[in-house]
Amino acid sequence: SKPTSGPLPPGPKGLPLLANLLDLPQKEQWRTFVAWGRKYGPIVHVRAVGQSFIIVNDAHVACDMLDKKSTVYSDRPVFMMAGELTGWKDSLAFTRYGERFKEYRKYLHGVMGSRFAIEKLNGLFETETQAFLKRVLKKPEAIAENIRDTAGAVILQMTYGYKPKEDKDDIVDLVEIALRQFAEVTEPNAFLVDLFPPLQYVPSWFPGAAWKKKAEYYYDTLQQMADVPLQFVRKQMSEGSAPPSLVSNLLDRTNTPEQERNIKWAAASMYGGGADTTVSAIYSLFLAMTIFPDVQRKAHEEIDAVIGNDRLPTFADRAHLPYVEALVSEILRWGTVTPLGLPHRVSRDDVHNGFFIPKDAIVLTNVKGMLHDPDVYPDPWNFKPERFISAEGQPAEQDPRICCFGFGRRICPGLNLADATVWASVAMSLAVFDIRRKVVDGVEIVPEPRYEDSIISHPSPFDCSIKPRSAKAEALILSC
Ligand code: HEM
Numbered sequence: 001s002k003p004t005s006g007p008l009p010p011g012p013k014g015l016p017l018l019a020n021l022l023d024l025p026q027k028e029q030w031r032t033f034v035a036w037g038r039k040y041g042p043i044v045h046v047r048a049v050g051q052s053f054i055i056v057n058d059a060h061v062a063c064d065m066l067d068k069k070s071t072v073y074s075d076r077p078v079f080m081m082a083g084e085l086t087g088w089k090d091s092l093a094f095t096r097y098g099e100r101f102k103e104y105r106k107y108l109h110g111v112m113g114s115r116f117a118i119e120k121l122n123g124l125f126e127t128e129t130q131a132f133l134k135r136v137l138k139k140p141e142a143i144a145e146n147i148r149d150t151a152g153a154v155i156l157q158m159t160y161g162y163k164p165k166e167d168k169d170d171i172v173d174l175v176e177i178a179l180r181q182f183a184e185v186t187e188p189n190a191f192l193v194d195l196f197p198p199l200q201y202v203p204s205w206f207p208g209a210a211w212k213k214k215a216e217y218y219y220d221t222l223q224q225m226a227d228v229p230l231q232f233v234r235k236q237m238s239e240g241s242a243p244p245s246l247v248s249n250l251l252d253r254t255n256t257p258e259q260e261r262n263i264k265w266a267a268a269s270m271y272g273g274g275a276d277t278t279v280s281a282i283y284s285l286f287l288a289m290t291i292f293p294d295v296q297r298k299a300h301e302e303i304d305a306v307i308g309n310d311r312l313p314t315f316a317d318r319a320h321l322p323y324v325e326a327l328v329s330e331i332l333r334w335g336t337v338t339p340l341g342l343p344h345r346v347s348r349d350d351v352h353n354g355f356f357i358p359k360d361a362i363v364l365t366n367v368k369g370m371l372h373d374p375d376v377y378p379d380p381w382n383f384k385p386e387r388f389i390s391a392e393g394q395p396a397e398q399d400p401r402i403c404c405f406g407f408g409r410r411i412c413p414g415l416n417l418a419d420a421t422v423w424a425s426v427a428m429s430l431a432v433f434d435i436r437r438k439v440v441d442g443v444e445i446v447p448e449p450r451y452e453d454s455i456i457s458h459p460s461p462f463d464c465s466i467k468p469r470s471a472k473a474e475a476l477i478l479s480c
């Protein structure tokens with residue numbers, strides 16, 4: 001029979017009163033977790049203010065726990081500020097494991113859960129990536145904004161059949177504000193209420209409770225973010241002009257109020273989960289190409305040899321561009337989008353590899369550590385797509401998708417969409433653009449590969465120059 005007890009996994013020892021709160025790093029937690037992993041092994045236990053945290057540093061161990069025992073490891077912790085007080089608890093990523101969770105996942109699966117569902121959207125991805133190339137040609141210095149607008153346009157069309165206006169769009173602006181607020185409330189340990197939940201009962205007029213006012217204000221923004229596009233679809237449906245979309249397909253039927261609520265929040269979860277993540281990956285493409293010109297040269301060569309210069313690549317070319325394919329994998333690895341994945345919560349006591357894993361412990365997967373482990377990825381800070389191409393006598397290194405999209409029943413529901421949109425951005429951008437270092441006073445400036453420290457981590461802003469590769473490339477962009 002299975003063992004039912006054992007010692008807790010090893011980890012840093014606590015201070016008597018605060019437990020390990022002071023040991024918990026505030027910045028770049030993943031680096032400290034790697035150090036703990038080296039000292040204590042792949043499963044580390046640490047306690048902070050009465051809460052057990054289990055930190056997993058090895059992708060295979062994480063799969064054994066979170067994939068294979070997914071009924072035990074698929075709940076989420078309660079986030080006081082971001083979840084309860086500002087209302088993100090209604091979105092899929094923050095929803096506890098249960099009936100609502102299953103219904104949200106079913107809705108999202110319908111629109112992007114299989115290759116087949118995603119292939120139906122290839123036309124949309126190609127058209128929107130063409131629009132992206134035009135935006136970059138016109139305003140190369142606004143690259144981050146251009147990436148963001150494109151990701152937003154794809155998701156709003158899939159989810160609501162809503163095509164944002166080119167220059168300034170009210171719904172895009174609303175979503176942007178809500179996402180910025182989300183980033184603020186999910187910064188590690190930014191709000192004391194996350195450590196001391198009873199603070200949630202402090203009234204907002206109380207001296208020193210400005211954070212509570214902030215939470216109320218952010219709550220309103222989020223409700224608008226979920227309501228406004230839904231009203232747009234309802235209006236279009238009543239006029240008989242709603243294009244197919246996640247929401248219009250689901251609202252078509254006779255829904256109970258609970259179902260309507262779930263449709264609304266499943267839809268809002270698309271934006272919450274999908275916009276910022278692919279944005280980070282595509283921004284990493286531009287960063288990596290600026291730092292590693294040889295990689296770009298090889299991608300250019302492959303595209304020129306396979307596609308030529310008279311047309312843009314399409315999804316039909318995907319299987320014929322192995323270097324571009326490997327480049328996509330290397331972006332997902334090198335530019336890790338979610339350094340610690342999302343936290344999972346343990347639903348019942350478990351024993352894993354002889355260690356006791358208590359119910360309600362929070363499991364943190366050190367995805368960035370896993371994807372930069374020199375034993376798995378030699379020379380991990382080097383951007384080297386070749387690592388994913390097997391050569392004679394040399395197998396390819398481990399696919400980053402083993403951990404970059406998370407685990408178990410919580411695995412990213414948007415992974416096919418992410419894969420397709422990142423591929424289109426890489427293949428089509430490199431077909432026509434030359435991404436170079438900025439030259440200041442005759443000196444090339446090599447950007448530092450720095451990333452912002454948050455749940456969804458973006459490259460810090462950097463300078464680069466983006467120009468069409470030739471007059472023909474420019475004409476190609478303008479003609480599509
Ligand atoms: C490169 C792009 C992306 C990466 C690296 C990524 C990564 C992740 C990760 C690590 C998780 C947490 C999984 C876990 O808890 O174990 C997650 C969850 C999620 N992702 Fe993604 N994601 C990406 C793109 C997308 C896209 C395009 C969408 C949708 C349009 C999306 C929607 C979601 C949602 C809704 C969740 C919450 C799932 C749940 O809690 O059950 N993601 N993603």
